Amino acid sequence: MRNFRISIVLASVLSVIIIASGLSGCKKSDVEKVANESTDEQSEIKTIKLMNGKAEVAEQIKILADKYKEETGVTVEVESPAAGVDAQAILKGYYLGNNLPDIIVCEASSFANWEGLLVDMSDQAWVSDTDAAYVDPSYGTLGFPYTTEAIGLTYNADILAKAGVDVSTITGPEGFSKALETLDAKKEELGLKAVVGYYCEKDNLGWSAGNHIFGSYLDAGLDKNDTKYSDMTETDTPLDKDRFINFANFMALLQKYSDQDALLSGSYDEQVSNFAAGKYAFITQGSWIGTSMTGADAEAYAAAGNFEVGMLPYVFEEGIDTILTNSPSWWAVPKEGQSEEAKKFLQWCAGDSGQKILVEEAKFVSPMKSCKYVANDPFAPVVTDYLSKGKVSSWHWMNLPEGIGTNAIAPVFYDYAAGSVDAEGFYDELSKAIREF
Secondary structure (H helix, E strand, O other): OOHHHHHHHHHHHHHHHHHHHHOOOOOOOHHHHHHHHHHHHHHOOEEEEEOOOHHHHHHHHHHHHHHHHHHHEEEEEEEEEOOOOHHHHHHHHHHHHOOOOOEEOOOOOHHHHHOOOOOOOOHHHHHHHHHHOOOEEEOEEEEEEOEEEEEEEEEEEHHHHHHOHHHHHOOOOOHHHHHHHHHOOOOHHHOOOEEEEEOOOOOHHHHOOOOHHHHHHOOOOOOOOHHHHHHHHHOOOOOOOHHHHHHHHHHHHHHEEEEEOOOOOHHHHHHHHHHHHOEEEEEOOOOOOHHHHHOOOHHHHHHHHOOOOEEEEEOOOOOOOEEEEOOOOOOEEEEOOOOHHHHHHHHHHHHHHHHHHHHHHOEEOOOOOOOOOOOOOHHHHHHHHHHHHEEEEEEEHHHHHOOOOHHHHHHHHHHHHHOOHHHHHEEEEEEEEHHHH
């Protein structure tokens, strides 16, 4: 892209020289005017590239880009890899090919890939408007947060109410087991295909079990800054056995009442579509699915009554009362790109026009304190309620080595769901996988 632009400029300059030398009657002022017009035209041609890591809002991020061009004249080309595709692998290839986007997406562990290569945005105005920026102790503020997401056990509140299940009684594994039994007994009258939509296909959906669900083992019930279980993963005893066996028994409940046709092979789209259509009472996906439910699956969701959703903590131990909230990823600016234009775009995203689209179109829960918009999204009030009550834990799975969730952890979840190992084997094999990664 840089070479292409240089070629255009050189061609323009050569054209001016040819005109100047070939037209003897042309005045010097006329030649300068032509050169200035050419330079002005080039300066108005601005395009920056953004790598979006959330495939489910690809259309909405393009709306954001279109609005920015409308207001500023700057084009933002958006690339959105499909769900499950490793965006970091794509970005590394672009870097080697000298074609890195001007704005890239990074999860917490991904920032290590770009050590010393990203712009410190500590001086940007948006930094004082959020507590969710990604800050590196050595390199400063590297990540722009664009949403807050939540991990928990999502449920169809209307179905639970029809079945007579009181959510307030589900405070531990015993209460959860009773709720599942009640729902299973009424499955036909409730129109359920299965009580639970838990999918653990390992090749394309490994990020779900390997990161989000395992993340609940690490953090559910803990204070935001408590890292004791994530710290253990770096030792020779990476899992707390008592806590993990309780977690394994809870996962066994999910497996028992799951859609057996899709447990080991179902896709993300199938999982979300079935929940949106009212075919599952519970789903092991978080707040991000609201965009799909009101977007691609809106027709099925409407046919199911646009039901109210709720979110339970992973109550594998009695008294766990927190869901997990965090910015799932951040936008970062490489130093070698069009960093000034990229920073202008991010500042615009933090302002009124950008926030309106990110919240109302992409259905994000804004991490910006000044944002006045509230998403018309089934999960927005749920997440806001947990946040307001302080009943939230962090996402310390994001600090684990990059790729461990999909490449080491998810395959063991698959084996456990397939019945290849029991709870003890689940503990042993996962401990081994984490140690060896």
